[in-house]
Amino acid sequence: MEHLDIPKFLGLMVIMLGVAKLAGVLAQRISQPAVLGELIAGMIIGPSVLGLVDPNIEVIHLLAEVGVIILLFEIGLETDLKKLLQVGGASTVVAIVGVALPFILGYMVCWFLGLSNLVAIVAGAALTATSVGITARVLSDLGRLQEPESQIVLGAAIIDDIIGLIILTVVAGLTQGQEVTIFQVVKITGIAFGFLIVTLLLGSLIVPLLFRFVGQIDLSGTLTVPAVILAFSLAWLADQAGSAMIMGAFTAGLLLVKIPQAHEIEVSIAHLGHFFVPLFFISVGAAVDVRVLNPVNPANRQTLLIGSLLVIAAILGKFLAGYAPFWFRGKKSVIGVGMIPRGEVGLIFAQMGLSSGVFNARLFSAITLMVMVTTFIAPPLLKFLFPAKHPGQEPPEPEGIEDLVTKP
């Protein structure tokens, strides 16, 4: 383990935050989501290209994990359970089919390639989650957020996120165990649901009282620190209960949505997120071994083959899911394409598979390739199918987007 002195640590932070910001802005300049730029920047400064940042340094690894915990806390804080329940049938059908189909197709690809059952399950799971942030951002930039197609996509993407988190918990349990039995799957699903239900029920009684009490005794303070403490505590508790840490952080977000100071907390956590979240994406990018994607080397062709097949499974699965609500009369192609970008959660699966030893470097790179291609392909496709309504319109502020997406 490398020892870091303070100036060297500050230098690393400047490099990571600097290239993340720069690459994010460049990506947005060419109409791509910022996260794509951060991933590519991570790849470039990582050990396989420039070697400026090693994601295995303990403090970098810990801060990156804080980044993903804060990201899921933010997603929780932006998720309105009531609105979710209002969006109705179409969103639910799209979400369920949009999880099942890519999983089955991804599993079949792995099975066809002779990979093990556990690897096929984790790889299939990595194909299930839609990135609600990217989709919402693109639809908003096109001025199409209030169209029925967009509403279905957004509702489905939010439901998808919750299903994805449960799958993530199941998969996290599976990657830690040795054997995959139906009993184990049921047990882990039970713990995931149980943790979510117990925490939501107990939490919705205790958390509002707790935060009212904190607000009363701490006249001069802000709620940033109590909110972070809640997120970290539930992440720790989820881990102790055998569930996924990010599940705890997400639940902490859901619990705080309802309290009067929710918006204030959302803004505070967003500021922490600006600092911590890019460290996660840079670390994930840095973990990609770019060399295994080089097609000139014959040894890499297997990675590229798996990656290409997973890309096809990922795109086809979500695209067909758009046609599942057969009664809907709008542009069904838009729904499916809107569900294609995988983003954060797909990367979390990839990272989990790698760090638990279920994936080797090649499969990790193939999954990352799938995440990058799906994230990259969706914005131009959406633009083509669903042209901007008001072409001259300025894109609104990101905070405004989130408000439109999740608040009535």
Add this chain to the structure above:
Amino acid sequence: MEHLDIPKFLGLMVIMLGVAKLAGVLAQRISQPAVLGELIAGMIIGPSVLGLVDPNIEVIHLLAEVGVIILLFEIGLETDLKKLLQVGGASTVVAIVGVALPFILGYMVCWFLGLSNLVAIVAGAALTATSVGITARVLSDLGRLQEPESQIVLGAAIIDDIIGLIILTVVAGLTQGQEVTIFQVVKITGIAFGFLIVTLLLGSLIVPLLFRFVGQIDLSGTLTVPAVILAFSLAWLADQAGSAMIMGAFTAGLLLVKIPQAHEIEVSIAHLGHFFVPLFFISVGAAVDVRVLNPVNPANRQTLLIGSLLVIAAILGKFLAGYAPFWFRGKKSVIGVGMIPRGEVGLIFAQMGLSSGVFNARLFSAITLMVMVTTFIAPPLLKFLFPAKHPGQEPPEPEGIEDLVTKP
């Protein structure tokens, strides 16, 4: 070096942030500054009492250092150089005498006790800095912020902070070198002033252009990350130039005060500060070995003797400085008492002395005792000499206080 897994790291963060918040609120409840509560909480959870948190764990140490860098960046962001120049003669005289007198008295105490020249200089330096945050907060709580006495105190405290930072840079250089010559002192003072002047001159040309450019290319983003990058970069640069890292962070703050988005940046950095700054105070508290303050053990009497003499030197030096602007017709006692709390910068000296090996654990504890007593004694004394103008008045929000203090 202890290895930390993620749940254990989250647990440590929950403990540190939780007790810091709790102790801060409790301190405020008994009309004491929050920082005092955080220090005491750190002492209690540190290795010498409960042993819950070890400040020597690498990631804790690095995050605590990020905390002090962000704190000084915040102080810089709240320092209005123009306002500083307007407050005129009285503030300057109070500041200069209020630095010189405690330094001389502190040096004499150490000399009297037979300590070395270097130790006496560093200990004397630790007695020089006034905590502008604590003083401003107390005066505002008393509804007395606009009185001439308060204006002099606040002006002097801000000048004092800058002189303190230069002394800090000199002392940081001295603690790294072996010999203390006049040439060295002049050279280090030259580097400190040189770094400040060159960075301020070059920076005031480049930074506004840079941030206007960043604001133009990054329509959707916030300036949190660019601001942090600037602070970390100048901290790193200051270290490379042979100056103190916190001097670089403070200069970064001064450079951003003038740009149009200064308030937005101040709010963002305050949110990061809520998370990182308590980690610094908890770490400093945890570094105090409470056992050496136990008077029952005869071996500790020397620590308590040094501590008591330093407390007297610290209080007397600042109190007499209040009488330096002899032409001022207001309550001179209020000025001196307002300058007594040492707070953050005093602790940074103590920490620097300890980590460089200039101070042993006893002297470190004696200095910490001095910081704690001066921080603790000032609020009740000020209340006694300068009773609240509107006793029923609600204390204003902290952000409001800072606005009153540093903005026209």
